[in-house]
Amino acid sequence: MREVFHQSLEDVQGRLVEIADLVTVAIDKATRAFGTSDVALAEEVIADDQVIDDKAVALDELAIEILARQQPVARDLRIVVSALRISASLERMGDIAEHIAQLTRMRFPERAIPKGLKSTFTKMGELDVDVARKLSDLLRTQDLELAEEIRNDDDLIDDLHVAVFEKVLSDSWQGETAATVDATLASRYHERFGDHAVSISKKVSYLATGDWTVDADDTFIAAGSRSDSE
């Protein structure tokens, strides 16, 4: 029974890594499509999100089956419950990549990325991909140094999010209203990847250490002010 349970857990872990890899690809494509106004790439992200959704549902069904058949307790039970939560966060990251792709498609053939913010969004996108890749490695290896790196990267992403608002609200900003709306939404989306990655890495850390910390899963940042809702 123990043996069967461990095989099941390996299956769960393998599927989480698989979904995290797909999410990494989605974030990479979505942020590049946004930066270069590549509508074909954006369409790929939109079409592929269904695959992520389906795999998350399949993983949830597997987790429920494990709970029903193997009735784990204590730490084993928490691992399975955490897998359900992690899959929900990964699925949400996929949705956000899709939102960025939709923003790109909506503005095409105009550029979605507002003038004067190209380098900021490029950096944010690269950090988002980096965070997703580290998240996948963390799920694969349980190397908790990666959790620390993800937290640091999230701080850098938050700084860039603040920089977007500083730019938009500065005297030098010459964007039309549509550009302000796009910058606001796109920055919020780019920033949320980091929050979800931190939230997931806290769950992985908890499983490794048994140290459960309450996690409010979100950060509020707007227009030059910052306040964590944790």
Add this chain to the structure above:
Amino acid sequence: MREVFHQSLEDVQGRLVEIADLVTVAIDKATRAFGTSDVALAEEVIADDQVIDDKAVALDELAIEILARQQPVARDLRIVVSALRISASLERMGDIAEHIAQLTRMRFPERAIPKGLKSTFTKMGELDVDVARKLSDLLRTQDLELAEEIRNDDDLIDDLHVAVFEKVLSDSWQGETAATVDATLASRYHERFGDHAVSISKKVSYLATGDWTVDADDTFIAAGSRSDSE
């Protein structure tokens, strides 16, 4: 055992209703504070969010204890897993109310609600409170007509969200850039309550009918275009 399990489920249900009631109060206070620039009311919402977070964590711990001790299977198991998911969505609704309160506080003594959008945001806020109240009633009664009403209300909220972008992008818009940023973020927050309420009501419907539908939990709307990610 069966008797004990049903008592546990009643406890879970009672706690979900309690959290939903607190979330309804938070949304009511936050949207009114936003509309009237009432910073004292906004502070209440920010302070009280910790109560919602704590109650959500306590409920999750209870659900995990029920899984460990009573090892439910089939529909009973799905009820407990759904409770975990519903508590996560409710907690998130509390966070979003807090974000609206933070936006209000950040702009004080200026008005957070941009000129020309007062009636739109007032209507959106009222619908958000209405949806939260119906959600609480749905959790209490499992009356599925409420799920239908919540879905209809969410459509109205989405229409108002689109109306905000139409206003902001119209020739008549005279708001400064900061007002555009505020309108964009605030509208996105106001709109998310409806999405979460629909997502939770689908889970309740599923438990009542056994009809599980995949739920992507989110709607993307921006600047005159709409596309559900479901």
